Amino acid sequence: MIRFPDIRLVFLRELRGALRERSIVINVVLVPLFMYPILLWMVYTGLSFVIGQTENFTARVMIAGDTEAGGALVQKIKAADRVTITTVDTPRDAIRDGRLDLLVELAPRDGGYADDFEVRFTGDSSKDRSRIATSRVEDLVTRHRTAYLEAAGRNRGLSGPEYQMIWIERENISSERDMGRFILGMAVPVLVIIMVIVGGMYPALDATAGERERSTWETTLTAATDRVNVLAGKYLYVAALSTTAGLLNFAAMSLSMRTLMAPLLGDRLESVAFTIPWASVPLIVVVTVLLALFVSALLMIVASFARTFKDAQSLAGPFVTVMILVPAVFMQFPGLELTTWLACVPIINVCLVFREAIGGVYQWPQIGLTLLMEGLYIWIVLRLASAITRYEDIMTGSYEGGLTGFLKHRLLRRTS
Amino acid sequence: MAEPVFVKDLTKTYYDESRGPVHAVRQIGFDCRPGEIFGLLGANGAGKTTTLRMLTTILKPTAGTAKIMGYDVAEEPVEVRRRLGFYSATTALYPRLSARETIEFFARINGYPASGTPARVDELIERFGIGEYARTRIDKLSSGMKQKVAIARTVAHDPPILVFDEPTVGLDVLNALEMQGILAELKAQGKTILFSTHIMSEAEKLCDRIAIIHEGRILACGTLESLRERTGAHYLEDVFVSCITEVS
Known part of the structure; x- marks a missing residue:
């Protein structure tokens, strides 16, 4: 029989213990609040330094062939910033070895025009330096050609606007706020989901395998309350800490994103406003709670097959890796939206709802389906947990097999 | 009023992945009277802890009945736990x-x-x-x-009933003596105490009645005097050996 006062007692007992455990406090509070923001700041700062270094390097270019034919262009390349002209015996080998960045070959074309010549670029696309060198010199060639065409046009009586014919104008209608939300939507959901998983992992393992290892599990089983109350108290405690880790990380990331992105955005930072629509916050909280409930149940099931905390870490490791990697990889796909199908994929659906909520986009049918499916997955996992806890040897910790063995030999055999 | 502890044909068989079915407790029966210290005496692996774990509802019996203050351990585990306190050296x-x-x-x-x-x-x-x-x-x-x-x-x-599973294991002499003093004091307060041990002197000193358990079966049960009379041995150690020899 469910007794809420007993669930509360177990919940508070677990929570009180957890707040006195340094590793839990670090994982649930300090890491989400400080580690990821600091880590990201360091990564972005490092990245901007590396980008700066790459952009400012001097490209080593060799010019070969009929340099007479493109004399003016050769002069421009020689005079260009961050380009140095060099000569090697075997340019292709030198490019492969990284001693040369680009080979520019000039050759006159058969056609009778005096200024008509061909420019051939030889580079190595697998090398950053070579790609950037090619881009720099190609840019010089394009500008040289445009200047030539403009001069030729003028000689034939064409004015600048007549020669131009098509004018391209670009307008970015996204506001500073939209840009900020786009950036937040790219980074924050995956990090928050990682924190929900990581924040729930330690308490889940501690409340199950950890308790068994400390020999307090039998003590807990002698409490005069239905076991469902003990398990519910523990489950809610794990889910509460997992949610806390996720929401703290969300708050920390949202508030510090401006500082984090400063090294990367530089002057463009002024045109970005990092704000989250207040109307999204309840939805974000709801999906975080649902995700925490799902992840907590899953982690507790896995850990219930372990006898020690270390065992539990080994068992939970692959699950955690999959739960983190799948959304992290998925969210890299550009243009990924919350479709009806994706609303049925656990964790990814939450990630997408999160992202769209940050951007102020609400596709209510898909959001409703996501909430429904997450609820369904939680129900399935809790049913599995309930089936597992009916086995005495698992409850007392004397079962020697693992989760797969249990599913294969007991649950599936029983249902067949 | 219901007996504090009533056990009849209590059996526990569990399945071990490597050993197959293990009969830890086989159809044992005994009862505890109000305010007495009842001792379960047996060697390691005799079935003492499994018996106490069934009485305290940690394990479910495979067969038989066990009641605490009239409440069935399998049917009303929460009521049972409310009426007993369980102490174990391993918890x-x-x-x-x-x-x-x-x-x-x-x-x-x-x-x-x-x-x-x-x-x-x-x-x-x-x-x-x-x-x-x-x-x-x-x-x-x-x-x-x-x-x-x-x-x-x-x-x-x-709680009116207290279950102590090898409470002095791992304790030094002074702490063991203190534990024995506490058990005597709890008995004086009217608590019914079910207590398991493999230390003969402890059982001899504390228990009103003793059940000798061996390989999951109760071989003899009664006061120290009645056990002495039955086996003709004076020391509990000899009584214990005599009971085991009789069976084998």
Whole structure:
């Protein structure tokens, strides 16, 4: 029989213990609040330094062939910033070895025009330096050609606007706020989901395998309350800490994103406003709670097959890796939206709802389906947990097999 | 009024992945009378702990009946747990809670009235001399201090029946003697105590009645005098050996 006062007692007992455990406090509070923001700041700062270094390097270019034919262009390349002209015996080998960045070959074309010549670029696309060198010199060639065409046009009586014919104008209608939300939507959901998983992992393992290892599990089983109350108290405690880790990380990331992105955005930072629509916050909280409930149940099931905390870490490791990697990889796909199908994929659906909520986009049918499916997955996992806890040897910790063995030999055999 | 402990044909068979079915307890039967100390005496692996775990509802019996104050251990486990306190040398305390928090938690979860809990906790802290370290975390306490806290948490909800599974295992002589003193005191308060041990002198000294358990079966049960009469041996050690020899 469910007794809420007993669930509360177990919940508070677990929570009180957890707040006195340094590793839990670090994982649930300090890491989400400080580690990821600091880590990201360091990564972005490092990245901007590396980008700066790459952009400012001097490209080593060799010019070969009929340099007479493109004399003016050769002069421009020689005079260009961050380009140095060099000569090697075997340019292709030198490019492969990284001693040369680009080979520019000039050759006159058969056609009778005096200024008509061909420019051939030889580079190595697998090398950053070579790609950037090619881009720099190609840019010089394009500008040289445009200047030539403009001069030729003028000689034939064409004015600048007549020669131009098509004018391209670009307008970015996204506001500073939209840009900020786009950036937040790219980074924050995956990090928050990682924190929900990581924040729930330690308490889940501690409340199950950890308790068994400390020999307090039998003590807990002698409490005069239905076991469902003990398990519910523990489950809610794990889910509460997992949610806390996720929401703290969300708050920390949202508030510090401006500082984090400063090294990367530089002057463009002024045109970005990092704000989250207040109307999204309840939805974000709801999906975080649902995700925490799902992840907590899953982690507790896995850990219930372990006898020690270390065992539990080994068992939970692959699950955690999959739960983190799948959304992290998925969210890299550009243009990924919350479709009806994706609303049925656990964790990814939450990630997408999160992202769209940050951007102020609400596709209510898909959001409703996501909430429904997450609820369904939680129900399935809790049913599995309930089936597992009916086995005495698992409850007392004397079962020697693992989760797969249990599913294969007991649950599936029983249902067949 | 129902008997404090009633056991009939109690059996426990469990399946071990490597050994197959293991018959840990085979159709045992005994009862405990109000206010007595009843001892389960047996060698390691005899089935003492499995029996006590069934009586305290940690394990479910495979067959047979066991009742605590009239409540069936398989049918009404929560009612059973409310009426007994279980102490085992192998069960530990929550390391991150203080002594006071531990006693308070068990009093409350075992159904002691909320309004009376603070006074009950104070009373137990006073009784077991825990005051000095009542607010210290359990993991900072010595084993002797932990033992006192463990007993206090066992009796926190003032149950009429107490089950002690090898309570003196791992204790030094002084702490073991103190434990024996506490058991005698609890008996004097009218508690019914079911107690398992493999230490003959302990059973001889404390128990009103003794059941000798071997390979999951009860070989003999009665007062020390009746066991002596039955086997013709004087010392409990000899009584125990005589019973086992008789069977084999």
